[in-house]
Amino acid sequence: MAGVATWLREPNPTSRWQARAGQGYLSWLRFCRNPLAMIGLAITVLLVLMSLFAPLLAPHDPIAQDLTHRFIPPGTPGNWLGTDDFGRDIWSRILFGSRITLYIVVLVILTAPVVGLIIGTVAGYFGGWIDQVLMRITDIFLAFPKLILALALVAVLGPGIENAVLAIALTSWPPYARVARAETLTVRNSDYIAAVRLQGAGAARIIWGHIMPMCLPSVIIRVTLDMAGVILIAAGLGFLGLGVQPPLPEWGMMISSGRKFLFDQWWVATMPGLAIFIVSLGFNLLGDGLRDVLDPRSAGR
Amino acid sequence: MEQSDIPGHQAPLLRIARQAGATTAQLLVTFIGLLAVTFIISRVVPIDPVSALIGERATADQIAEARLRLGLDEPLWRQFLLYVWQALHGDFGLSIKTHQPVIQEIARFFPATLELSTLATIIGVLIGIPAGVLAATRPGSLPDQIVRLVGLMGYSMPVFWLALIGLLVFYGDLGWVGGPGRLDASYDMMMEFEVTQYTGMVLVDTALNGRWDMFANAFSHIILPASILGYLSMAYISRMTRSFMMNELGQEYITTARVKGMPERRVIWVHAMKNVMVPLITVIALSYAFLLEGAVLTETIFAWPGLGRYITDALLVADMPAVLGGTVVVGAVYIGLNMVSDLLYRLADPRAR
Amino acid sequence: MTLLSVRNLRVSFDTEAGLVEAVRGVSFDLGRERLGIVGESGSGKTMTGRSVLRLIRPPGKIEADAMHFDGADLMAASEAEMRALRGRRMAMVMQDPKYSLNPVMNVGAQLTEGLRQRDRLSAGDARRKAIDALEAVQIRDPERVLSAYPHELSGGMGQRVMIAMMLIPSPDLLIADEPTSALDVTVQAEVLSILDGLVRDRGMGLIFISHDLRLVARFCDRVLVMYKGRVVEELAARDLMQARHPYTQGLLNCLPRIGGSRGPLPGLDRNAEWAR
Numbered sequence: 001m002a003g004v005a006t007w008l009r010e011p012n013p014t015s016r017w018q019a020r021a022g023q024g025y026l027s028w029l030r031f032c033r034n035p036l037a038m039i040g041l042a043i044t045v046l047l048v049l050m051s052l053f054a055p056l057l058a059p060h061d062p063i064a065q066d067l068t069h070r071f072i073p074p075g076t077p078g079n080w081l082g083t084d085d086f087g088r089d090i091w092s093r094i095l096f097g098s099r100i101t102l103y104i105v106v107l108v109i110l111t112a113p114v115v116g117l118i119i120g121t122v123a124g125y126f127g128g129w130i131d132q133v134l135m136r137i138t139d140i141f142l143a144f145p146k147l148i149l150a151l152a153l154v155a156v157l158g159p160g161i162e163n164a165v166l167a168i169a170l171t172s173w174p175p176y177a178r179v180a181r182a183e184t185l186t187v188r189n190s191d192y193i194a195a196v197r198l199q200g201a202g203a204a205r206i207i208w209g210h211i212m213p214m215c216l217p218s219v220i221i222r223v224t225l226d227m228a229g230v231i232l233i234a235a236g237l238g239f240l241g242l243g244v245q246p247p248l249p250e251w252g253m254m255i256s257s258g259r260k261f262l263f264d265q266w267w268v269a270t271m272p273g274l275a276i277f278i279v280s281l282g283f284n285l286l287g288d289g290l291r292d293v294l295d296p297r298s299a300g301r
Numbered sequence: 302m303e304q305s306d307i308p309g310h311q312a313p314l315l316r317i318a319r320q321a322g323a324t325t326a327q328l329l330v331t332f333i334g335l336l337a338v339t340f341i342i343s344r345v346v347p348i349d350p351v352s353a354l355i356g357e358r359a360t361a362d363q364i365a366e367a368r369l370r371l372g373l374d375e376p377l378w379r380q381f382l383l384y385v386w387q388a389l390h391g392d393f394g395l396s397i398k399t400h401q402p403v404i405q406e407i408a409r410f411f412p413a414t415l416e417l418s419t420l421a422t423i424i425g426v427l428i429g430i431p432a433g434v435l436a437a438t439r440p441g442s443l444p445d446q447i448v449r450l451v452g453l454m455g456y457s458m459p460v461f462w463l464a465l466i467g468l469l470v471f472y473g474d475l476g477w478v479g480g481p482g483r484l485d486a487s488y489d490m491m492m493e494f495e496v497t498q499y500t501g502m503v504l505v506d507t508a509l510n511g512r513w514d515m516f517a518n519a520f521s522h523i524i525l526p527a528s529i530l531g532y533l534s535m536a537y538i539s540r541m542t543r544s545f546m547m548n549e550l551g552q553e554y555i556t557t558a559r560v561k562g563m564p565e566r567r568v569i570w571v572h573a574m575k576n577v578m579v580p581l582i583t584v585i586a587l588s589y590a591f592l593l594e595g596a597v598l599t600e601t602i603f604a605w606p607g608l609g610r611y612i613t614d615a616l617l618v619a620d621m622p623a624v625l626g627g628t629v630v631v632g633a634v635y636i637g638l639n640m641v642s643d644l645l646y647r648l649a650d651p652r653a654r
Numbered sequence: 655m656t657l658l659s660v661r662n663l664r665v666s667f668d669t670e671a672g673l674v675e676a677v678r679g680v681s682f683d684l685g686r687e688r689l690g691i692v693g694e695s696g697s698g699k700t701m702t703g704r705s706v707l708r709l710i711r712p713p714g715k716i717e718a719d720a721m722h723f724d725g726a727d728l729m730a731a732s733e734a735e736m737r738a739l740r741g742r743r744m745a746m747v748m749q750d751p752k753y754s755l756n757p758v759m760n761v762g763a764q765l766t767e768g769l770r771q772r773d774r775l776s777a778g779d780a781r782r783k784a785i786d787a788l789e790a791v792q793i794r795d796p797e798r799v800l801s802a803y804p805h806e807l808s809g810g811m812g813q814r815v816m817i818a819m820m821l822i823p824s825p826d827l828l829i830a831d832e833p834t835s836a837l838d839v840t841v842q843a844e845v846l847s848i849l850d851g852l853v854r855d856r857g858m859g860l861i862f863i864s865h866d867l868r869l870v871a872r873f874c875d876r877v878l879v880m881y882k883g884r885v886v887e888e889l890a891a892r893d894l895m896q897a898r899h900p901y902t903q904g905l906l907n908c909l910p911r912i913g914g915s916r917g918p919l920p921g922l923d924r925n926a927e928w929a930r
Contacts, residue, residue, distance in 0.1 A: 036450075140334035143632050143639075145594040148612065149338075152628050155616050156342050228457055235459050236598055240613055255462055259602075262465055263473045270469075273462030281457035288453070553753035559709055560820070561768045562741025565733075575758045651758060651803040 027293045037289020043282025051098040060089035062096040062249045071265045082267040084258065090267065093249035094275045100250050101279065104165055104234045109223050111169040116176025117219055121207050123177070124184025135181070138174045146171040146229075147236055154242040161250075164243040168233055172226060179222055183215040217294050224287030228280035235276050251276050317647050324643050328636050333385055335632045339625045340384050344377070393626030398618050403626035407608065411630070412501030413483065414600070414607030418592040420504075420527040425534025425588060430581075432535070433542025438569060440547060448539055455536025461598040464529050468602065471525055479522035481604035488515050526603045530595050534588040541584045542577065549573040579650045586642035590635045657827060657859040658684040658706065662719040665701045665710060665883075676701040676714075678883040684827075688853065688860040690870030690891070692905070693880035699863045702880070703829045706861070707744055708736050724826065741768050745820035746829040747849075750836035751812025755804035762800035765819050773823075787818040791848050810841035814848065821852055827859045835864070846873065867894070867905050879905070 005025075013019035031037055050057065059078065066087035074082040074090075081091040123134035141149070153167035187193060188211070196210055237243035238252025246253065251272040258269030375383070387393070393403040436448035472480045479485060483503050484492055492503065496510045504523065507516040549555065550573055558572045559565075597609035604610075608627055615623035647653045665677035677698040682689065691699045705716045708728060721728040726739065748754040756764055765787065766780035775783070781800070788796035791814040804812060813833060820828065833849065834842040850873065853860045864870050870877055871894040879887040879902045887899040897903055 136330060136334065139331050140338060143331050143335050143635050144338070144628070145590065145631055145635060147594045147597055148628050148631050151597070151612065151616060152339070152342055152624055155619065155621070155624055232457075232459050236461065239459075239461050239598065240601070240616070242616070252459070252461075255459070255465065259465060262469055266469055269462070269465050273459060273466070276459050276462065277454075277457055280459075281454060284453050284457050553748055553750070554756040556704075556709060556746075557748065557754045557816075557819075558756070558767075560707060560740055560744075560746045562737045562739075562772060563767070564737060567771065572756055572759070575756070579758065649758070651760070652805050 031289055031293045034289045034292065036285045037292070040282045040285025040287075040289060043278060044286055047098055047102065047279055047282065050095055051102045054095040054099055058089075058092035058095045060092040062088060062093045063247045064088070071261070071268070073265075074267045074271070081271045082265075084254070084268045085261060085265075088249075090254075090271045093254060094251070094272060097249040097251045097254065097272065097275070098279075100161065100244055100248060101231060101234065101276075104161065104168070105227055105230050107165045108169050108172060108230045109227065111165075112172040113176045113219050113223050115169070116173040116178075117180045117212060117215060119173070120177035120180025120182075121184045121211050121215060124181040125188055125203065125207050125211060127188075131181075134177070138177045141171065141174045142178075144171065147233055150233060150237060151240070151242065154237060159242045159245060161244045161248075164234060164237050167237070168230055171233075172230065175226075176219055176222060179218050180212075180215045183218055184211050187211060187214050221287065221291045221294055224283065224290050227283040227287070231276060231280045231283070317644070320647065321640075321644055324640060328640055332633060332636055335629065335636070336385050336388050337381070339629055340381050343621060343625050344380075388629060393629065394622040396615070396623045397620045398615065398623070403622050406611065406623065407626060407630050409501070410606055410608050410611040413503075413605055414593065414596050414609060416502035416504060417523060417527055417600075417605060417607060418530065418589060418596055420523060421530035421592050422534055422585065422589045424527060424531030425538050426585060428531070429535040429538030430542050433539040434546055434569060434574075436539070436543045437546035437550065445543075448543065452536040452540045455532050456540075458533075460529065460533060460595045461602055463532070464526065464599050464602040467525050467529050478525045479518065481522075481602070483519060483522055483605065484515065485518055485522075488518055491515065526599050526605060530592050530599055533595055534592055537588045537591070538581075538584060542581060545577045545580055546573060549576045552576075575649075579646060582645045582649060583642050586638045586645075590638050593631055593634060656683050656685055656722075657724055659720065659722050660702075660706070660718060661721070663702065663705055663721065664717045665698070665705050666715050666717075668713045668715070676883055677705065680878075680880070680883075680885055682878055682885070682888070684859050684861065686826075686857050686859050687876065688862060688874040690874035690877040691861060691863045691880060692865065692867050692870050692877055694865055694905075696882075697880040698883040699880050700831055703746065703831050703861055703863050706827075706829065707740055707746060709740075709746075741772060741825075742823045743825050744827045744829070745823075745825040746831060747813070747816050747820050747833045749832040751804065751807070751809060751816050752836070754816060755812060757804055760801055760803050761807070761815055765800070765815070765822065768819075768823060783822060784818075787822045788815070790821070790852065791815075791818045793818075808841075809837045810845055813837060813845050817845070817849060817852070821856075824856060825858065827861070828853060829861045829863070831863045832865070833862075834869075835866075867902075 007018065008022050008025040013022055031041075066083075069079070069083050069087035070085055072079045072083040072087075074080060076082065079089050079091070081089075081094070083089055084093070119134050119138065123131040123138075149171045150164075150167040153170060154163055157163040157166065193206060193210060196206055201209075234243060235250075235252030235255070238250040239256045241253070241256065244250035244253060246257075254272035255269045255276075258265070258267075258272070261268050391404045393407075395401065396403050396406060399406065432448045432451075436445040439445050468480070471477050482489075491512075492507075492515065496506055496512060496515065498506050499509055500506055503519040504516060507513070507519055546569075550569070555568060555573060558568045563572070593609070596605075596607055597613060599605070600607045600610040601613055608631065612624055612627040612631075615621075615627065660683075661681045663677055663680045664675065667674045667676060680698070680702055691702060693699045701710065701714075704710055705718075706721070706723070706728070708716060708731075710716050716729075718729055723739065723744065726735070728736070728739075731739070755761075762781065762784060765784040766775075766777070769775040769780040769783055770777070784800060785796040788799055793799055793811070793814055799807070799811070799815065804815075807815065813836075817833075830849065834845050837845060846869075852858075860874075862870060862874050867877075867879075871891045874891050877889055877891055877894065878885050879889075879897075879899065881901050887897060887902050889897060889902075894902075894906070897906065
């Protein structure tokens, strides 16, 4: 183990691979020194584990109703977060709900940044009227408040998890396009791009092979910082009944169903909200820490 | 030779005006693009606009007549031009649910949202800026950690949940504030008949009428939702203020001010702050716009008769003209805020003039 | 008569990478004369200048056995006492007016700020004094410069404004930290001669910080040569050519000379021993 650490800390690396691993190791050390970022990482890992092992961890069926056990308050053995109006165990529902949340987040971050990256790099690389048109379209989408555009889209497409994902993805790509375009503009005229062009590489290969990799770090930072926002919008759609449909245990929808009993059975609405809060706080802490490590220039922003 | 480096000083306002003109043209393009998006959405909608308007049991003649009136027989591009033309004149059609012109309904609902988000922004600015400055001047200290954490928590909370918890604690348990709605039920009628409505904003109208009892009641109702939205805006503003301020405090002109023997208070609040305000203006405008969005969910919970609730209520009954009209208006407000912040930015930064 | 005396000054920064010592035990005395501090970047010359004003921000730390300015103990002075000394009695001109002037305040506001805030002068009096100060640095159109913003000035103009601003209260000590390095070569001489004249007329003490050994030798009475936070040699400017320390000789040799040999200039030879 000590051997690996010295190999990683070697100030004069013998291979590119060792240099890169060494850099990564140093970043990791810097990341570890930030306790808040570590908490964020722990929460994120915990969320992934929870959703993977939900069937093993959940003490009850998240959907089966049991009207004899309605509104059991939290702290009761067997239902330590209490039960809801249909007698379903809230903890089990939150566990299974984490799968839905993660599913939405993963689908959105697999689509929106990719679309944004393509549009941004193409606009930045070609410039001229292509840039004008693409950026004007980006501006138009930015002019809509995210949630309201998502609402209008879901209203058209009909409620449901896939449509919610589609609506969120359609509203979240413009910032990525902006970031990618800005990065592209800074590298477009650099000598190494000129060198690649002189070798006869086409636009597609330059963008794909040489420009996009340069944009990745800033896009990744944005992605981690955006994940919390995606969770909140998804929960908002669920809360308005436009996301996942019952009886699936989506967190936002669980809050909305607990609203009717807010003053008498407070826990029904409170517990899933806490889950959303903790998870998105985790993503925010993680994103903040990552940004401090990967992009020290803008630390604190 | 040196002297000629200074440009004339009579022109900056003129230059600002010209740049504002260019910005306006750009924003107009954005606005038309926004209409294109809602237009596409409205034509994709599975709801037939004709049967929605005149009912299911209309005769063939009535349907043909309605189609003609709505311009549905025209080619799409002419329909779009008509749509843009009407939208620019504030015509978004009739609400399917109430059969009232959408624009009139929006005009009735909008002041409530404006009142709420303005108060929230004021709260966010008044707390957020000092908190951000405090954190920036003592990086790594306990106050800094607290400001950062409280800010991040604001970023992470679902606003509708926070609103529910706020209602549960401050209204349900403690009884410190008024509940949902803009006034107690007993005052609602009075508001209708005894108060001249100048602006549609309850706090302003009651104050203008000198009805301080009603003002106090309205205040007790608005303070909780405004604080909750204000917390979100504070989270954003304090975070950005902190980062801008830290950046400025590292600049050389700050050292100059200290060399001149200026007290730290003046170094921070005059020298650095004047520079921080430049990017912060955009941030405040953005947070204001962002609150319109937060208002959609908050208004639902506080039974607040604002634009957000208007849109969500319309959504639930698939009243598309109302939804799209509301969306366009919110988008237009966004664009307008952009324009205002752009103008203020140019006024605050001599280099941008 | 000694204006400033510094004994065993140390400046250190506690950073993530460990303790960095920028200045390690510097001592010198200054009368109403011109003292040059020379060294390459990172030698600690700027930090030495700023510690005299106590303008090192955390995590930087200043320590010294003694640091006295005209009878005042700079190490023991409170922040308020330091503020009273700064501006009125000690001033500093920095490298690049592009950064050292506040970009969103006009020149007039920055020039009169000290007079209005500190000396409580009326707006009219402060303005008159500011115009006088601008004329003293040979600005021909002071009225117009007063209402200009820093980005509207050229580098040479900006630096003259900076000098005017710092000399308004007639300080006893001026620290000039690379005052001409950011300027075009053609204006450097002009700005230097203005600075020279003012310092001479008013009988101020001057600490002139630069990396340019010859410039310092021409301009100052005495020179400190710094290397890695230490003073490696102190000598009278006229004796510069007889410098004994190999580092000083190295600094001298890597400059081209008219009539010198046309071969490649020697690089700077650094010896870890000197830093001990």
